[in-house]
Amino acid sequence: MAEPVSVAAEYLAGSRARAARTVLGQVVLPGEELLLPEQEDAEGPGGAGERPLSLNAGARSRVRVVCGPGLRRCGDRLLVTKCGRLRHKEPGSGSGGGVYWVDSQQKRYVPVKGDHVIGIVTAKSGDIFKVDVGGSEPASLSYLSFEGATKRNRPNVQVGDLIYGQFVVANKDMEPEMVCIDSCGRANGMGVIGQDGLLFKVTLGLIRKLLAPDCEIIQEVGKLYPLEIVFGMNGRIWVKAKTIQQTLILANILEACEHMTSDQRKQIFSRLAES
Protein backbone atom coordinates (compact mmCIF):
# COMPACT_ATOMS: atom_id res chain seq x y z
CA MET A 1 0.00 0.00 0.00
CA ALA A 2 2.89 2.42 0.61
CA GLU A 3 4.08 2.23 -3.01
CA PRO A 4 1.12 3.67 -4.86
CA VAL A 5 0.90 6.47 -2.35
CA SER A 6 4.53 7.47 -2.82
CA VAL A 7 4.09 7.40 -6.59
CA ALA A 8 1.08 9.65 -6.22
CA ALA A 9 3.03 12.00 -3.99
CA GLU A 10 5.76 12.32 -6.60
CA TYR A 11 3.24 13.28 -9.19
CA LEU A 12 1.71 15.82 -6.94
CA ALA A 13 5.09 17.34 -6.37
CA GLY A 14 5.47 17.71 -10.11
CA SER A 15 1.85 18.92 -10.27
CA ARG A 16 1.17 17.40 -13.65
CA ALA A 17 -2.28 16.14 -14.40
CA ARG A 18 -2.48 12.42 -15.11
CA ALA A 19 -4.81 10.72 -17.52
CA ALA A 20 -7.75 9.14 -15.74
CA ARG A 21 -7.43 6.02 -17.85
CA THR A 22 -3.94 5.26 -16.60
CA VAL A 23 -4.85 5.71 -12.95
CA LEU A 24 -7.78 3.27 -12.80
CA GLY A 25 -7.58 1.06 -9.76
CA GLN A 26 -4.79 3.09 -8.19
CA VAL A 27 -4.89 5.26 -5.13
CA VAL A 28 -5.63 8.92 -5.81
CA LEU A 29 -5.31 11.76 -3.31
CA PRO A 30 -7.42 14.88 -2.94
CA GLY A 31 -6.16 17.74 -5.04
CA GLU A 32 -5.11 15.65 -8.02
CA GLU A 33 -6.42 16.57 -11.41
CA LEU A 34 -7.30 13.90 -13.89
CA LEU A 35 -7.50 14.23 -17.63
CA LEU A 36 -10.36 12.67 -19.52
CA PRO A 37 -9.54 10.49 -22.52
CA GLU A 38 -10.22 13.12 -25.19
CA GLN A 39 -7.76 15.54 -23.68
CA GLU A 40 -4.83 13.19 -23.60
CA ASP A 41 -3.70 13.83 -27.17
CA ALA A 42 -3.05 17.50 -26.75
CA GLU A 43 -1.89 17.69 -23.18
CA GLY A 44 -0.32 14.35 -22.36
CA PRO A 45 3.34 14.18 -21.46
CA GLY A 46 5.56 13.71 -24.50
CA GLY A 47 2.78 14.84 -26.80
CA ALA A 48 4.70 15.90 -29.86
CA GLY A 49 6.24 13.25 -32.03
CA GLU A 50 4.45 10.07 -32.87
CA ARG A 51 0.81 10.83 -32.79
CA PRO A 52 -1.50 9.17 -35.25
CA LEU A 53 -3.20 11.76 -37.41
CA SER A 54 -6.92 11.61 -36.99
CA LEU A 55 -9.06 12.49 -39.97
CA ASN A 56 -11.22 14.95 -38.08
CA ALA A 57 -8.48 16.61 -36.13
CA GLY A 58 -10.50 19.66 -35.35
CA ALA A 59 -13.70 18.20 -34.01
CA ARG A 60 -13.17 16.30 -30.79
CA SER A 61 -16.17 14.19 -29.98
CA ARG A 62 -17.63 15.43 -26.73
CA VAL A 63 -18.72 12.40 -24.78
CA ARG A 64 -20.78 12.96 -21.67
CA VAL A 65 -18.94 11.75 -18.62
CA VAL A 66 -20.47 11.40 -15.18
CA CYS A 67 -18.24 12.21 -12.25
CA GLY A 68 -19.42 10.31 -9.23
CA PRO A 69 -18.68 10.46 -5.51
CA GLY A 70 -15.20 11.69 -4.64
CA LEU A 71 -14.75 13.67 -7.85
CA ARG A 72 -15.61 17.18 -8.92
CA ARG A 73 -15.61 19.04 -12.17
CA CYS A 74 -12.75 21.47 -12.56
CA GLY A 75 -12.92 23.12 -15.93
CA ASP A 76 -12.51 20.26 -18.37
CA ARG A 77 -10.82 17.99 -15.90
CA LEU A 78 -11.80 15.95 -12.89
CA LEU A 79 -10.63 17.04 -9.46
CA VAL A 80 -10.24 14.40 -6.79
CA THR A 81 -11.79 15.31 -3.44
CA LYS A 82 -11.55 12.03 -1.50
CA CYS A 83 -8.69 9.59 -1.15
CA GLY A 84 -9.27 6.11 -2.44
CA ARG A 85 -9.05 4.02 -5.57
CA LEU A 86 -10.26 5.42 -8.86
CA ARG A 87 -12.93 3.32 -10.55
CA HIS A 88 -14.62 3.47 -13.92
CA LYS A 89 -17.72 1.89 -15.36
CA GLU A 90 -18.31 1.61 -19.05
CA PRO A 91 -21.68 2.81 -20.26
CA GLY A 92 -24.03 -0.07 -20.91
CA SER A 93 -26.01 1.46 -23.71
CA GLY A 94 -27.01 4.84 -25.01
CA SER A 95 -24.95 7.89 -24.14
CA GLY A 96 -21.28 7.18 -23.85
CA GLY A 97 -18.59 8.26 -21.47
CA GLY A 98 -19.27 6.12 -18.50
CA VAL A 99 -18.88 6.92 -14.83
CA TYR A 100 -15.73 7.69 -12.89
CA TRP A 101 -15.71 7.62 -9.11
CA VAL A 102 -13.43 7.17 -6.12
CA ASP A 103 -13.91 4.10 -3.96
CA SER A 104 -13.32 5.65 -0.56
CA GLN A 105 -14.07 4.64 3.00
CA GLN A 106 -15.88 6.68 5.59
CA LYS A 107 -18.17 6.25 8.56
CA ARG A 108 -20.10 9.50 8.43
CA TYR A 109 -23.06 9.44 6.07
CA VAL A 110 -24.15 12.43 3.98
CA PRO A 111 -27.74 12.16 2.65
CA VAL A 112 -27.93 11.54 -1.07
CA LYS A 113 -31.10 11.58 -3.15
CA GLY A 114 -32.33 8.13 -4.04
CA ASP A 115 -30.45 6.28 -1.31
CA HIS A 116 -32.35 3.70 0.76
CA VAL A 117 -31.57 4.21 4.44
CA ILE A 118 -32.62 2.96 7.86
CA GLY A 119 -33.80 5.76 10.09
CA ILE A 120 -34.96 5.99 13.71
CA VAL A 121 -38.07 8.05 14.42
CA THR A 122 -37.13 10.66 17.02
CA ALA A 123 -40.13 12.96 17.05
CA LYS A 124 -43.67 13.21 15.84
CA SER A 125 -44.87 16.75 15.23
CA GLY A 126 -48.15 17.38 13.51
CA ASP A 127 -48.09 15.79 10.11
CA ILE A 128 -44.43 14.87 9.88
CA PHE A 129 -42.02 12.56 11.63
CA LYS A 130 -38.45 13.52 12.36
CA VAL A 131 -36.17 10.63 11.48
CA ASP A 132 -32.54 10.36 12.49
CA VAL A 133 -30.56 9.01 9.53
CA GLY A 134 -27.05 9.68 10.80
CA GLY A 135 -26.61 12.90 8.85
CA SER A 136 -26.11 16.44 10.06
CA GLU A 137 -29.82 16.94 10.64
CA PRO A 138 -32.85 14.69 11.00
CA ALA A 139 -34.85 13.98 7.85
CA SER A 140 -38.52 14.75 7.66
CA LEU A 141 -41.01 12.05 6.73
CA SER A 142 -44.61 12.93 6.02
CA TYR A 143 -47.29 10.58 7.33
CA LEU A 144 -48.81 10.51 3.82
CA SER A 145 -45.66 8.98 2.36
CA PHE A 146 -46.63 5.44 3.30
CA GLU A 147 -48.49 2.97 1.11
CA GLY A 148 -52.22 3.28 1.55
CA ALA A 149 -52.00 6.24 3.90
CA THR A 150 -54.69 8.88 3.74
CA LYS A 151 -55.59 11.74 6.00
CA ARG A 152 -57.99 9.51 7.88
CA ASN A 153 -55.97 6.31 7.64
CA ARG A 154 -52.74 7.23 9.40
CA PRO A 155 -49.79 4.84 9.49
CA ASN A 156 -48.96 3.22 12.78
CA VAL A 157 -45.56 4.80 13.48
CA GLN A 158 -44.29 5.50 16.99
CA VAL A 159 -41.24 7.32 18.28
CA GLY A 160 -38.36 4.85 18.37
CA ASP A 161 -39.53 2.80 15.38
CA LEU A 162 -37.13 1.83 12.61
CA ILE A 163 -38.00 3.05 9.14
CA TYR A 164 -36.61 1.84 5.80
CA GLY A 165 -37.11 4.59 3.25
CA GLN A 166 -35.47 6.59 0.49
CA PHE A 167 -34.56 10.24 0.10
CA VAL A 168 -36.46 12.45 -2.29
CA VAL A 169 -34.71 15.67 -1.31
CA ALA A 170 -31.11 15.60 -0.15
CA ASN A 171 -28.76 18.49 -0.79
CA LYS A 172 -26.56 20.74 1.26
CA ASP A 173 -29.02 23.63 1.24
CA MET A 174 -32.20 21.97 2.44
CA GLU A 175 -33.44 19.67 5.16
CA PRO A 176 -33.44 16.10 3.84
CA GLU A 177 -36.84 14.59 3.13
CA MET A 178 -37.57 10.90 2.88
CA VAL A 179 -40.52 8.78 1.84
CA CYS A 180 -41.56 5.16 2.18
CA ILE A 181 -43.17 4.75 -1.23
CA ASP A 182 -41.75 4.73 -4.74
CA SER A 183 -42.81 6.93 -7.62
CA CYS A 184 -45.75 4.61 -8.40
CA GLY A 185 -47.09 4.77 -4.86
CA ARG A 186 -46.06 1.20 -3.90
CA ALA A 187 -44.13 0.41 -0.74
CA ASN A 188 -41.66 -2.07 -2.29
CA GLY A 189 -40.52 -3.22 1.13
CA MET A 190 -40.14 0.26 2.57
CA GLY A 191 -41.87 1.41 5.72
CA VAL A 192 -41.65 0.40 9.36
CA ILE A 193 -39.24 -2.45 10.03
CA GLY A 194 -40.75 -5.11 12.26
CA GLN A 195 -40.29 -5.95 15.89
CA ASP A 196 -37.16 -7.30 17.59
CA GLY A 197 -33.90 -7.70 15.78
CA LEU A 198 -30.73 -5.69 16.27
CA LEU A 199 -29.54 -2.44 14.67
CA PHE A 200 -25.83 -1.75 14.47
CA LYS A 201 -23.51 0.55 12.58
CA VAL A 202 -20.73 -0.24 10.12
CA THR A 203 -18.69 1.74 7.63
CA LEU A 204 -20.25 2.88 4.38
CA GLY A 205 -17.75 0.97 2.29
CA LEU A 206 -18.72 -2.32 3.93
CA ILE A 207 -22.38 -1.79 3.04
CA ARG A 208 -21.47 -1.35 -0.60
CA LYS A 209 -19.23 -4.39 -0.48
CA LEU A 210 -21.97 -6.54 1.04
CA LEU A 211 -24.56 -5.33 -1.45
CA ALA A 212 -22.38 -6.11 -4.45
CA PRO A 213 -24.05 -8.69 -6.72
CA ASP A 214 -21.28 -11.27 -6.31
CA CYS A 215 -20.72 -10.93 -2.57
CA GLU A 216 -19.58 -14.24 -1.10
CA ILE A 217 -20.13 -13.17 2.49
CA ILE A 218 -23.86 -12.80 2.04
CA GLN A 219 -24.12 -16.10 0.21
CA GLU A 220 -22.32 -17.89 3.02
CA VAL A 221 -24.30 -16.13 5.73
CA GLY A 222 -27.54 -17.11 4.06
CA LYS A 223 -26.69 -20.79 4.42
CA LEU A 224 -26.25 -20.66 8.19
CA TYR A 225 -29.79 -20.42 9.50
CA PRO A 226 -33.05 -18.59 8.72
CA LEU A 227 -32.48 -14.88 9.09
CA GLU A 228 -33.45 -11.47 7.80
CA ILE A 229 -31.18 -8.49 7.10
CA VAL A 230 -31.90 -4.92 6.07
CA PHE A 231 -29.02 -2.77 4.77
CA GLY A 232 -29.18 1.01 4.96
CA MET A 233 -26.81 3.03 2.79
CA ASN A 234 -26.17 5.21 5.84
CA GLY A 235 -24.06 2.48 7.39
CA ARG A 236 -26.83 0.87 9.45
CA ILE A 237 -27.66 -2.81 9.34
CA TRP A 238 -30.65 -4.45 11.01
CA VAL A 239 -30.56 -8.20 11.55
CA LYS A 240 -33.03 -10.66 12.96
CA ALA A 241 -32.87 -14.40 13.53
CA LYS A 242 -34.92 -16.88 15.52
CA THR A 243 -32.93 -16.65 18.77
CA ILE A 244 -31.00 -13.81 20.36
CA GLN A 245 -27.77 -15.80 20.20
CA GLN A 246 -28.08 -16.34 16.45
CA THR A 247 -28.82 -12.63 15.97
CA LEU A 248 -25.72 -11.66 17.91
CA ILE A 249 -23.53 -14.11 16.02
CA LEU A 250 -24.77 -12.65 12.76
CA ALA A 251 -24.11 -9.08 13.91
CA ASN A 252 -20.58 -9.99 15.00
CA ILE A 253 -19.82 -11.71 11.70
CA LEU A 254 -20.99 -8.75 9.65
CA GLU A 255 -19.03 -6.28 11.73
CA ALA A 256 -15.86 -8.34 11.69
CA CYS A 257 -15.89 -9.44 8.05
CA GLU A 258 -14.61 -6.06 6.95
CA HIS A 259 -11.15 -6.79 8.32
CA MET A 260 -10.96 -10.52 7.69
CA THR A 261 -9.38 -12.26 4.75
CA SER A 262 -11.53 -14.77 2.93
CA ASP A 263 -9.61 -17.68 4.51
CA GLN A 264 -10.24 -16.46 8.03
CA ARG A 265 -13.88 -15.99 7.14
CA LYS A 266 -14.21 -19.52 5.80
CA GLN A 267 -12.65 -20.86 9.00
CA ILE A 268 -15.18 -19.06 11.12
CA PHE A 269 -18.08 -20.22 8.99
CA SER A 270 -16.98 -23.82 9.10
CA ARG A 271 -16.65 -23.61 12.89
CA LEU A 272 -20.14 -22.20 13.11
CA ALA A 273 -21.55 -24.83 10.83
CA GLU A 274 -20.18 -27.54 13.12
CA SER A 275 -21.64 -26.14 16.33
Added chain:
Amino acid sequence: MFMQRGLDSETKKQLEEEEKKIISEEHWYLDLPELKEKESFIIEEQSFLLCEDLLYGRMSFRGFNPEVEKLMLQMNAKHKAEEVEDETVELDVSDEEMARRYETLVGTIGKKFARKRDHANYEEDENGDIKPIKAKKMFLKPQD
Protein backbone atom coordinates in the same frame (compact mmCIF):
# COMPACT_ATOMS: atom_id res chain seq x y z
CA MET B 1 -60.00 68.94 -24.94
CA PHE B 2 -63.06 67.37 -26.52
CA MET B 3 -64.34 64.23 -24.72
CA GLN B 4 -61.05 63.55 -23.02
CA ARG B 5 -61.46 61.70 -19.75
CA GLY B 6 -57.97 60.42 -19.24
CA LEU B 7 -54.59 61.40 -20.47
CA ASP B 8 -53.67 61.36 -24.09
CA SER B 9 -52.17 58.10 -25.32
CA GLU B 10 -48.97 59.86 -26.26
CA THR B 11 -48.58 61.56 -22.96
CA LYS B 12 -49.28 58.21 -21.32
CA LYS B 13 -46.46 56.58 -23.22
CA GLN B 14 -44.06 59.35 -22.33
CA LEU B 15 -44.95 59.11 -18.67
CA GLU B 16 -44.47 55.31 -18.73
CA GLU B 17 -41.05 55.63 -20.31
CA GLU B 18 -40.00 58.17 -17.75
CA GLU B 19 -41.22 55.89 -14.98
CA LYS B 20 -39.24 52.98 -16.43
CA LYS B 21 -36.11 55.10 -16.55
CA ILE B 22 -36.48 56.06 -12.94
CA ILE B 23 -37.13 52.48 -11.88
CA SER B 24 -34.18 51.03 -13.81
CA GLU B 25 -31.83 53.51 -12.23
CA GLU B 26 -32.99 52.45 -8.79
CA HIS B 27 -32.61 48.74 -9.53
CA TRP B 28 -29.27 47.31 -8.44
CA TYR B 29 -27.19 45.32 -10.87
CA LEU B 30 -23.74 43.79 -11.00
CA ASP B 31 -21.30 45.73 -13.08
CA LEU B 32 -19.52 42.63 -14.34
CA PRO B 33 -18.86 41.40 -17.86
CA GLU B 34 -21.25 38.68 -18.97
CA LEU B 35 -19.97 35.24 -18.04
CA LYS B 36 -20.50 32.68 -20.75
CA GLU B 37 -21.73 29.40 -19.34
CA LYS B 38 -19.85 26.79 -21.28
CA GLU B 39 -21.80 23.71 -22.10
CA SER B 40 -19.99 21.26 -19.91
CA PHE B 41 -20.01 17.62 -20.73
CA ILE B 42 -19.17 16.47 -17.25
CA ILE B 43 -22.11 15.80 -14.95
CA GLU B 44 -21.63 15.63 -11.22
CA GLU B 45 -23.54 12.98 -9.29
CA GLN B 46 -23.09 12.19 -5.64
CA SER B 47 -24.95 8.91 -5.69
CA PHE B 48 -23.34 5.47 -5.71
CA LEU B 49 -26.39 3.97 -7.40
CA LEU B 50 -25.12 5.02 -10.82
CA CYS B 51 -21.65 3.70 -10.20
CA GLU B 52 -22.17 0.26 -8.79
CA ASP B 53 -25.02 -2.16 -9.39
CA LEU B 54 -26.08 -2.84 -5.85
CA LEU B 55 -28.64 -5.41 -4.80
CA TYR B 56 -31.87 -4.61 -3.04
CA GLY B 57 -31.28 -3.65 0.60
CA ARG B 58 -33.71 -6.07 2.26
CA MET B 59 -32.77 -9.73 2.36
CA SER B 60 -34.23 -12.83 3.91
CA PHE B 61 -32.81 -16.36 3.86
CA ARG B 62 -34.25 -19.83 4.39
CA GLY B 63 -37.81 -18.64 4.54
CA PHE B 64 -37.52 -16.38 7.55
CA ASN B 65 -39.67 -13.66 5.95
CA PRO B 66 -41.47 -14.93 2.82
CA GLU B 67 -42.65 -11.49 1.74
CA VAL B 68 -39.12 -10.15 1.73
CA GLU B 69 -37.94 -13.17 -0.25
CA LYS B 70 -40.59 -12.45 -2.86
CA LEU B 71 -39.50 -8.82 -2.93
CA MET B 72 -35.88 -9.87 -3.38
CA LEU B 73 -36.75 -11.81 -6.52
CA GLN B 74 -38.88 -8.98 -7.82
CA MET B 75 -36.45 -6.14 -7.21
CA ASN B 76 -33.30 -7.94 -8.29
CA ALA B 77 -34.99 -9.29 -11.39
CA LYS B 78 -36.30 -5.87 -12.29
CA HIS B 79 -32.77 -4.65 -12.04
CA LYS B 80 -31.55 -7.27 -14.49
CA ALA B 81 -34.60 -7.05 -16.73
CA GLU B 82 -33.80 -3.46 -17.54
CA GLU B 83 -30.76 -4.67 -19.44
CA VAL B 84 -32.56 -7.37 -21.38
CA GLU B 85 -35.53 -5.73 -22.99
CA ASP B 86 -36.15 -8.01 -25.96
CA GLU B 87 -38.82 -10.49 -25.04
CA THR B 88 -41.02 -12.18 -27.63
CA VAL B 89 -44.52 -12.92 -26.48
CA GLU B 90 -45.04 -16.67 -26.51
CA LEU B 91 -48.15 -17.87 -28.24
CA ASP B 92 -50.33 -20.06 -26.09
CA VAL B 93 -52.26 -21.47 -29.04
CA SER B 94 -50.67 -22.02 -32.46
CA ASP B 95 -52.23 -20.56 -35.58
CA GLU B 96 -53.24 -23.93 -37.00
CA GLU B 97 -55.08 -24.98 -33.91
CA MET B 98 -56.83 -21.64 -33.90
CA ALA B 99 -58.06 -22.15 -37.47
CA ARG B 100 -59.31 -25.64 -36.67
CA ARG B 101 -61.21 -24.45 -33.64
CA TYR B 102 -62.85 -21.69 -35.62
CA GLU B 103 -64.00 -24.13 -38.29
CA THR B 104 -65.94 -26.26 -35.84
CA LEU B 105 -67.08 -23.29 -33.82
CA VAL B 106 -68.91 -21.60 -36.67
CA GLY B 107 -71.17 -24.62 -37.17
CA THR B 108 -72.07 -25.22 -33.55
CA ILE B 109 -72.87 -21.63 -32.74
CA GLY B 110 -74.74 -21.24 -36.00
CA LYS B 111 -77.00 -24.13 -35.03
CA LYS B 112 -78.04 -22.34 -31.90
CA PHE B 113 -79.46 -19.40 -33.81
CA ALA B 114 -80.92 -21.31 -36.76
CA ARG B 115 -84.70 -21.56 -37.05
CA LYS B 116 -86.56 -24.82 -37.52
CA ARG B 117 -86.58 -24.50 -41.27
CA ASP B 118 -82.84 -23.96 -41.38
CA HIS B 119 -82.15 -27.08 -39.33
CA ALA B 120 -82.00 -28.95 -42.62
CA ASN B 121 -78.82 -27.08 -43.45
CA TYR B 122 -77.18 -28.29 -40.30
CA GLU B 123 -77.88 -31.99 -40.67
CA GLU B 124 -74.86 -34.09 -39.97
CA ASP B 125 -73.27 -36.54 -42.36
CA GLU B 126 -72.20 -40.07 -41.51
CA ASN B 127 -68.85 -38.78 -40.31
CA GLY B 128 -70.36 -36.12 -38.14
CA ASP B 129 -69.36 -33.25 -40.43
CA ILE B 130 -71.96 -30.68 -41.25
CA LYS B 131 -73.34 -31.04 -44.77
CA PRO B 132 -72.61 -28.25 -47.21
CA ILE B 133 -75.42 -25.70 -47.21
CA LYS B 134 -78.07 -26.43 -49.91
CA ALA B 135 -79.46 -23.68 -52.01
CA LYS B 136 -82.46 -22.05 -50.40
CA LYS B 137 -85.81 -22.76 -51.99
CA MET B 138 -86.96 -19.47 -53.41
CA PHE B 139 -90.15 -18.54 -55.19
CA LEU B 140 -89.79 -19.18 -58.92
CA LYS B 141 -91.94 -17.07 -61.08
CA PRO B 142 -93.91 -19.18 -63.56
CA GLN B 143 -92.95 -18.61 -67.12
CA ASP B 144 -96.51 -18.47 -68.38
